[in-house]
Amino acid sequence: MDLSKIRKELIYPFCRIESKRLLQKFHERPRTLKEVVHAAMDFGGHGYLRVKTMQIRSEILQLAEIVAEIQPKTILEIGTHRGGTLFIWAHIASELVVSCDIIDMRRQEWLFTKFPPPSSRCEVKLLSGNSHDPAFFQRVRNVLAERLVDFLFIDGDHTEEGVSQDYQMYKDLVRPGGLIAFHDIVDNQPYETNQVQFFWKKLKKIADVVEIIENPNQTGFGIGVLRVPAEGAPDLH
Numbered sequence: 001m002d003l004s005k006i007r008k009e010l011i012y013p014f015c016r017i018e019s020k021r022l023l024q025k026f027h028e029r030p031r032t033l034k035e036v037v038h039a040a041m042d043f044g045g046h047g048y049l050r051v052k053t054m055q056i057r058s059e060i061l062q063l064a065e066i067v068a069e070i071q072p073k074t075i076l077e078i079g080t081h082r083g084g085t086l087f088i089w090a091h092i093a094s095e096l097v098v099s100c101d102i103i104d105m106r107r108q109e110w111l112f113t114k115f116p117p118p119s120s121r122c123e124v125k126l127l128s129g130n131s132h133d134p135a136f137f138q139r140v141r142n143v144l145a146e147r148l149v150d151f152l153f154i155d156g157d158h159t160e161e162g163v164s165q166d167y168q169m170y171k172d173l174v175r176p177g178g179l180i181a182f183h184d185i186v187d188n189q190p191y192e193t194n195q196v197q198f199f200w201k202k203l204k205k206i207a208d209v210v211e212i213i214e215n216p217n218q219t220g221f222g223i224g225v226l227r228v229p230a231e232g233a234p235d236l237h
């Protein structure tokens with residue numbers, strides 16, 4: 001076990017107490033969407049329970065507003081990481097949020113499943129595994145239990161092959177009129193393995209899309225949104 005992992009394990013009981021207090025305070029009164037997004041940017045906490053997004057504030061706020069407009073019952077996310085965007089979806093969806101990550105989220109589950117506000121009936125389910133694995137896809141389907149999703153956020157594997165595979169595998173779980181969003185669509189990317197922009201260029205040629213980009217010259221980030229037509233999201237082969 002590496003040193004940072006040992007440290008995380010040692011401080012975990014204290015982090016639980018701190019995180020519980022932070023979340024209770026946040027849930028003391030109803031929050032606006034702007035407040036939710038602001039909090040999700042860097043909610044605080046330490047170790048396994050540090051909650052924050054990997055997003056630009058203006059971009060994720062705009063996406064949250066577009067998603068809230070369709071009054072989603074069910075949201076599916078690929079890429080939980082530190083639970084920042086999950087925190088937002090848990091305040092918007094009325095019934096279910098399923099968030100998936102290849103990382104084992106058992107340490108975080110205790111906190112992340114408490115994200116919906118006290119007035120909400122929304123349930124949060126975390127699934128750990130590789131989104132590209134057909135057995136994992138089946139687990140997602142089992143949790144959804146025949147429901148179609150109103151909004152799918154793809155923010156997992158950022159290689160062109162990875163994001164294409166997530167899109168092809170999960171797109172038909174989204175209802176007509178629902179939304180699919182992709183993170184990191186801008187051309188300048190900080191890492192070679194960030195290749196969502198190549199996938200996005202192909203998709204936007206054949207689909208009804210919106211781009212949310214704070215600054216066209218920025219490095220990284222940028223969100224692409226596809227509205228699913230009546231005949232379903234297009235194939236990209």
Ligand SMILES: C[S@@+](CC[C@H](N)C(=O)[O-])C[C@H]1O[C@@H](n2cnc3c(N)ncnc32)[C@H](O)[C@@H]1O
Pocket residue numbers: 052053054055078079080081082083084085086100101102103129130131132155156157158
């Ligand atoms: C950019 S982070 C997600 C950030 C999060 N949506 C936010 O902004 O709050 C990407 C996450 O995707 C996960 N991931 C990468 N490849 C994956 C895969 N094949 N299946 C599931 N999760 C994956 C990583 O472990 C990482 O936690």
